[in-house]
Amino acid sequence: MTGRLPQKPKPWKPGCNGCRVFCIQWRVHRSRSLPRQSAVPTPLARFALVSPEYFCQANIKLTDTYKDAPAFVILSVIEPRADTPQSTKKRSTMPSQKDLIVTLRAIVGARHVLTGEKQTERFRKGFRSGEGAALCVIQPGTLLEFWQCLEAIARADKIIIIQAANTGLTEGSTPNGTYDRDVVLINTRRMDKLQSLGDGEQVVSFPGSTLFALEKLLDPLDRQPHSVIGSSCIGASVIGGICNNSGGALIERGPSYTELSLFARISEDGTLELVNHLGIDLGETPEEILTRLEADDYDSRAIEETNRKASDTDYAARVREVEAQTPARFNADKRRLYEASGCAGKLAVFAVRLDTYPKNKTEKTFYIGTDNPDELEGLRRSILADFETLPVSAEYMHRDIFDITRSYGKDTVVLIDKLGTDRLPDFFALKGWVDARLRNIRPLRHFTDQFMQFLSRLWPEILPERVLAFRDRFEHHLILKMHDGGIEEARALLNDLTKRSGIDFFECDAREAKIAGLHRFAAAGAAIRYQAIHSEEVEDILALDIALRRNDRNWLESLPPAISDRLSHKLYYGHFMCHVLHQDYIVKKGEDPKAIKEEMLKILNLRGAEYPAEHNVGHLYTAKQSLAHFYREIDPTNSFNPGIGKMSRCKHYH
Template sequence: MNETIESNTSSSANKTAAPCELDVVFETGIRQPKFGVDAKSHLDILSAFERVLSAKNISADPSKNAHYRTGWRSGEGSALAVLFPQTLIQLWGSLKIAVSHNLIIVMQAANTGLTEGSTPSGNNYDRPVVIINTRFLNALHIINEGAQAIGMPGATLYQLQSELIKINRAPHSVIGSSSLGASIVGGIANNSGGALVKRGPAYTELSVYAQIDKHGELILVNHLGIDLGNNPDAIIQTLSDGSFATQGLGQGQRKASDTLYQARVKDIDADTPSRFNADPRRLYESSGCAGKVAVFAVRVDTYPVAEKQASFYIGTNDPGDLYQLRRLLLSKLDDLPEMGEYMHRDMFDVAQKYGKDTFLSVLYLGTKRLPKMLSMKGAVDAYLNKKTWLPEYLSDRLLQGFSRLFPQHLPKRMLQYRQQYEHHLIMKLSGSSVAKGKTILQNYFDNKQSGGFFECTTTEANRAYLHRFAAAGAAIRYHTMHSKDVGDILALDIALKRNESDWVEIFSPDIEQHIEKKLYYGHFFCHVFHQDYILKKGANAHHVKKLMLAQLDQRGAKYPAEHNVGHLYKADDPLRDFYKELDPSNTFNPGIGKMDKNQRNCNCCL
């Protein structure tokens, strides 16, 4: 077993980060075989996994593991087995077996991705596929007196938020997928964004990960900035035990968050987006890896919670008002807004009706139970879908009907603004920006007939943010409930230029003719938008998407902005190069970004 202490170069496509003195890479001597896997050996492979994991932590029955082979919104594929390691040692052992048998590896945590990036896609792979689900590997360590945290691959954002709230700190993300059980590592691996304006994309240069090099050899990289041991097994054992220092930890010049993002957002005249998945600035090893390496641990910054906060609800019929307010607030406020969430009136209506059960579940049961409830719903759906005599989407129809039994759940002033205004923005300010921001709003709307604002009560603010949170699922529910009358649902995730004034989308007739309903919502100050389109019956979704993306290209927009390419978007050249450098043999998550699924650099060709 060879040990290599790194110099001033990095194994990542991003060459800017300086190493930490504790950086180390270990070779294992475990290599992919020269020849492919014979179907007759599948039982031998499963037996090998069983010796490491035990039979109860392996699901090889397609009828029982469909939930893990199916994407959150769309997509599914076949797999030899779904593995559920209970310890990091079992994860390491599973990787060794997968590499030594030349298997495709799909890493998966909560499976909350929206672009099919954490499941297989189809059945046209050249090697057997195993899914390694890491949700049980959820250890979490608060370090450096709460300023940072180390999360294992299954640790969730909600879990981190629950720990940090005890010390008046906050994680990178506190709304959206964080409430669905999304993992910390998943956010890092996909450069996930979020609602918090100051944070930027999830990012770190400090992690431990396993990689397969160009010779097909499994290696372990420790770039966590912590001395964990002098060989791979020792490192994995130390991480598993949590027997490492937690205070006074340095990190060299490596970063544990995107510390430059606030300056980017404030650069309101820039002719480029503030953040998007393929941004080469933020592709670094585990960050943006999209499952092209197996991440064991990440080290991330945490953030102080502002003591003084206030929320404002803004409505207008002139999109130019929101454009001007965005420029005023980002340029005049010393302390950036905490949040700025946009909803179009059509999305407001759909979320009000079709997101009501999600809204009520979180309101009365809390977000802690939501991931388990959604997992149970997925299992129930998988079972019911086998009963051909039952109506389609039975659980959704029951939940939708049940939600109608409850009274109106949205505050009166929000409903009044829905009647008056087409465009809605819920904004949270903190510290000195509360008074200054309120003054900016008052001065702007003093002589305006097109819009207005009000300062929210605590109840109004909580319900406004929860309403916005329910929007994404509501679009899917709407499509489900009207599936007989409409075509496909097409979901885009885009980043507009920071100086884009015409931010409201206007389609040409050749696109508009195919659309039944347009649903817009997003992170307004970052100029990142989620745009869900319900197509008309018979519309060709692939053709319509191609036309839409061509129009976005003309506008200088980037996509996807924060959900990553998965199997739905074509990766740009810099992103393709990054994936190839991380995974030269194309063993981890092949096919993402519309790339080739076949093996590269196999031993028989070297």
């Protein structure tokens, strides 16, 4: 006897109610009928069409014979197994979805537990791309609430995804696709405290504190943070940078890194543990540790002397090695994967301890232009190999991204220039709230982007005249910021190069330096705006974040026509001294971005490049073996942020 599959079989987990489970490989494209009943040892009770990933729900490991099967039919029989009382009891004590939400509301308050698609959309949707479902979004206000939420979620055996500003560019801080368990998303923005240690030589940062707030805290102390906002997003968090090895725009300091952190993990046996490697004696129990840290209830005697690092102290020497055959920095660098650093949300990080730096006495920005990329590479090598003082930063822009940003990033430049940075995270949160409510109304889907674009056209030109003149003259632009002794070194070298090469430059006044920097900052968001305004012409934005070899002289790519003909724009910008480039490609309507990406990655592999460089793998890149091993080591049950690096989404990585 054969049967037909129902169009929508009821959801069913293999092995439920103690039933014995049989699986039979079933080729969808060859037959729509179930196997004959004689193939089943006992009467058929229920069946369901599932993908191979579905087996992780029952912790069933498929043999190699079946791993590539397109689908399976799961057959359940009605005879309960004799050895099921224990497992039945365990399941009966598992909190239901409703019970979990009630518990979470009791911990953080009802207003800070969001449910429903519209309420949660701005948290579930990535800054540039990516979106998935979540049972709820919770917003704890204290470290203790954060811990109590983790306890409740772990007891309920749910997936935990943690985000702060949700400014990731590779979908790594939002749900994505389907999972074998419900997802609970924790937004940490309310836990935004910062604590200064000593005279400000170090700071302790809570999960929701931002780089902007850290700069503001350190300013009266004549100190600077370990990192500043680079090319990506507004309102980025300090801990988000640590978890993703972000940063590196500041050449003397490199990417965000620390070996001093306070975090929670779930062990192999499912136990939630709090690990205090912050180097501060705060007590023994999680409740005591978190309460004392929140209240700043410790003195200098509690701060331990330690050899563990609170920054990447080796980076300045590494970036100077211009003949090295490896990149200066990239996300999968094993030297900089340590507990919270590089964990990509596979740990719940409560606090990190970081170095700060004295302010520079004087700074000067040089705006440099050329039509020859080889001349920029020669400048880079001279600075890194010969200068006593490294640059503060060296930001590159190609003329094409200059033009896109001038038109589609203008409102960002104006907002930061006129309002400052303090209000911008709230502004973009409001934009996300509006977008979520208009998303399903097709004519209004991109209303906020269209409205902001309309307003920006009414605003007078904001770019300085000398910057615009260089745009007309040169294809390649470099914004070089030097400090103290490096100012005269750069001035002398640039004056010499103008006499014997096609390079030209000018020294920016304060206004020119500010606006040129903001223009570079707005580049990544400008590409997103372009896509929103021209959605009928654009299939997608393909964004690559790459780290070239330090000795790669041919840093500017040349794509074959088979690829470039499928793109409307190729946008190049990045952190030039460390050879980290952001390459955004606007894909023509009807073309396949995934296929184009695979072709591009093959080219990058041949060049010895590493990717991603600083945005981390998220759900867009495959984690290399060393990085995947690190993720499994710190999160053996795959309870935190499963699926990143295109790894398994199933419990225990089955």
